[in-house]
């Protein structure tokens with residue numbers, strides 16, 4: 001992968017925007033401004049951030065194809081890794097505070113609270129995606145198999161949105177907005193696949 005001055009700038013931009021929310025939360029934590037329930041605040045922030053970065057990752061191909069923003073492709077891995085990074089922070093917050101470090105209680109919690117089971121399932125699916133994000137793994141798997149595996153990103157995002165719907169009690173505005181974006185992105189994929197199939201001579 002060659003890096004031009006432009007792509008270096010784009011990478012810096014993604015790093016900046018990826019780390020900024022964490023820095024702001026840390027800063028607010030340091031000055032005691034995380035509200036009445038800081039643990040809930042951090043859990044919710046990290047969950048939403050993971051979902052936001054997942055949706056942006058999924059938007060890369062449509063944006064590239066529709067607007068010719070090919071530079072985004074080089075940044076997709078980094079954006080996806082930020083989704084994993086915030087997902088990991090989310091999991092750590094849950095383990096450290098919700099479970100108070102008692103890992104033996106996690107299995108029972110997964111069985112008791114369906115939203116935890118769905119969150120856990122989605123997070124576990126993110127692990128192979130993060131592990132196979134290196135150039136070496138892309139080569140080892142081969143482009144087609146790698147692309148197939150990385151379609152799991154959609155499953156992770158669907159799981160994340162479902163998890164969100166199960167958490168909110170009355171106001172479903174935010175999970176519904178994420179669901180809408182996901183539907184648009186999935187719809188774009190389906191239309192693109194249908195167009196491609198129609199072009200291929202039978």
Ligand code: HEM
Nearest residue numbers: 043044047048050051087091094119120122123160164167
């Ligand atoms: C690793 C497994 C996971 C566990 C144990 C977990 C656990 C939790 C918990 C305890 C909450 C707070 C619930 C509350 O305040 O009542 C939460 C909220 C949330 N989680 Fe997860 N989660 C997991 C994975 C994920 C993943 C993979 C995503 C996204 C891709 C995600 C996105 C969210 C969102 C968006 C919220 C709600 C934020 C809000 O209320 O504003 N979670 N999760």
